[in-house]
Amino acid sequence: MRILSFLWRRITALVSTVVLLLLVFALFIGWRVLGPAQQDNEERVAAKRDYLEAIASAKPVPGPNIVLVLYDDMGYGDIGAGSQGNLLTTPHIDALAANGVTLSDFHSPAPVCTPSRAGIMTGRLAPRAGLPNVVFPSGSFTEAWFKVLLGSDTPLRLPAEEITLPEVLKAAGYATGMVGKWHMGDVSPSLPNDFGFDSYFGARYSNDMKPFALYRNNEVEVEAPVDQERLTEYYTREATTFIEENANAPFFLYYAHNFPHDPLHVRPERLGQSPAGLYGDVIEELDDSIGEIVDTLERAGQLDNTLVVITSDNGPWFLGDAGDQRGNKGTTFEGGMRVPFIAHWPQAIAPGRVETAMAMGTDLLPTVLELLNLPGPQDRVLDGRSILPVLRAGGPSPHEFLYYYDSSTLFAVRDQRFKYRGPAGVKYGTDSTPVSGSIPQKEWLFDLDNDPREAYDTIVHHPEAGKRLRRAFEAKQKDMEDNLRGWR
Template identity: 60%
Template sequence: MIGQLLKSFVTVALTLLIAVIGWGAYHYFSFEQRDDETRLKGKRDYLEHIETLGANLNDAPDIIFILYDDMGYGDIGAGATRPGPIATPHLDALAENGMVLSDFHSPAPTCTPSRAGYLTGRLPPRAGLPHVIFPSDSRKAFFLHTMTGSDSNIRLPAEEITLAEVLQAAGYHTGMVGKWHLGDHSPSLPNDFGFDYYYGALYSNDMAPFELYRNRKIDVPAPVDQRYLSERYIDAALGFLEQAGAQRFFLYFAHNFPHDPLSARNERLGSSDGGLYGDVLEEIDEGIGALIAALRQSGRLDNTLIIVSSDNGPWYQGNAGGQRGRKGNTFEGGMRVPFIAHWPAAIDGGEHSTAMAMGTDLLPTVLEILALPAPNDRVLDGRSMLPVLQQGTAAPDRYLHYYDGETLFAVRDQRFKYRAAAGVHYATDQMPVAFAVSQKEWLFDLQADPGESYDVSARYPEKLEKLRQEFQRKQAEMAANKRGWVSR
């Protein structure tokens, strides 16, 4: 009797498994991401309008946006509350002679959505890419995307407008070096989204095949020897600066490190008090020093806006700066990241601001610097940081919204952070999988408790209600118009 029941159970289980695999395979091969033709036209119209405006590039700055992968808030001097074991003298010099924001946040706690937010000025669900993506022919892409029946995008939608496209239309020579991670085929490759030149990897350095592209062709086949990755990247960046000549340029330098696995040249190994992680950061800093030296030699350093940040908090290693959480969650440790802005011609050196900001603010900031209009057919979630960078002033009515995937988990103002009722993951070291333990809504006073350790909702019921209302308002807004399209 028991044997017959067991046999029946196995038969049913196998049948269900085969059905799920078959359904998933059908979904995988039939899924096709489609772009919105109406919004594509709106994008073309906007970029053509930018071209006709003819920005005054004589006064405009050159722009370099340096984005680390998984660098923690406390890993460099700009975020650390005290000197740490990792020596980054060139980054420190940029911070000492520029503006440091101590309350700056990535658009998401993981890499793909965060990069979409930085480049488009829109929260990741708005930009249509709220989840991490994998090589389109990989097993992870199959199981994590298609086996769930998800219709989530697998590349940045072509109708999105990137910072590079705006600057290209305004007359900049545009280039990218490093990690893209927004799609591995047209129409969502770097050269499709406004970059005249591209050298780098389409994915994270733990994904296969890890190969390096020069524009649309493979330059270094897989598997790339990552010991020389930093060297290859800085050579490509210096080559781009030389190629730009006298033309105004925008360089997006998105390093794959210190994302795991870590690698550095043999002569670098063991040189940092921060271990291999420190070796990697110090080698990248050396390359940044070479970039700065090239700008200084060409006489362009004073009018170059250099911005340095990270795509999210630290992963397995790295210093979250005493904040709760790490990469992958919406506590501060997952999204509060270092931020340095260096632009001697327009930003006073040696400044520090506690005004909160987010990576979605990058595009609106550049638009204000160049006196260019924003597109009128879509919502930009960011706002210009220029007043903060030049005056250090915080916007009194500002809220930040913390998304992981398509779910809103928290909202905050300058002092308080509201976290809605949600599970908080727990596991001991011997447990192979963590599980979410349900918690009620929380209110943190980040001024008194930057580590998000204590719920003070009972003490500040009016603030709790105000932030709860903002949380609910944002949820309703996104439910009604997630992609943020505006009728014209």
């Protein structure tokens, strides 16, 4: 009996201790999840308003129409003309390339969706633009978990003070429309219509996130679960309708398809057509969609006067071809960040050129500013540079350096020839180990001209380049530490 009573006391003590610990843990979780949320910088929001109003009141002369096509997870090698074994055919994209310019050394601003898009839309690297990580649907378990790990105020939407491409173009008198995937926050004030789009039709995040519905502006139009076999049909119809309705005005269409991001779907008539399997079917249906957009521009008499840009937000994921490069989506090796880039604009771009000048998605906003002869904002730093001269007439990159970020960490910096990777871990694990950890590595210098696969560290042979790039790397880290958001 004494033993039983002894045990009973211990059991009750243990249970009460566990309950107490759980309670403390629940309080911590609750505080992290429900604590103060991300706040916008009202002073900068006002400065942005002033900047956009100044543009609008200067009544700038509009430039060409702009159609920016952004694919999701399309690889460097996924475009027909350069694909392996002719497994894919993309005649419409190839025709744009043949009649336009291809940049063979173009990079996404980040190796994953959200930060890449934040970089493209703002002309600023994602940590600078305040949105360095992939975001998940509001109220989802993953989002809550992010808050627990990173704090309740971790950025889950593009901050309202950021200046975006559509806002600039809208201020400059463009009709602005978006079709497709936003993925920079699914709550106000960070929805597409909050950031300068007159009209929006599409998904708020990736097609593997739930609930996957399609919105027209801020209302659900196609309820979840969307029949993704019809996604390209929906998007193409919206894109062509937008062009038809705005053919008499200068317009900006941001066509951000959810594919070829997993899961893959295609309309039944396309299924089984590509020798590259379902992935190829999807790419080929996307190419059909480009064909319809080009036809629509032609019918409207606007093709010659429209700058069409086609690119991707990062390298391929599980399927898809990164080209002859190291790694896939998620890494700052070239396979994760070097992406296709084609620009077509008959009135200003001489056809059939391939330009090797390095560039990045952050360059699009500065390029548009130059195109419309608009001033940049004076109260904040842009990381991109205009590549308009490169597009028009070739020549060197406007960048001395490009910076490769994943999340808020700078992994590499490059110039036109070399890529410096700072000392950092590189993942290693075997197919059968449940997880891969990072194994620390020394700094590496890749000679991309002679070693595009990033196989050999040649820092000993190029001490000057190593020093120059290490200095740029460290200066960038310090600069971002001192003034992350680049406020002036």
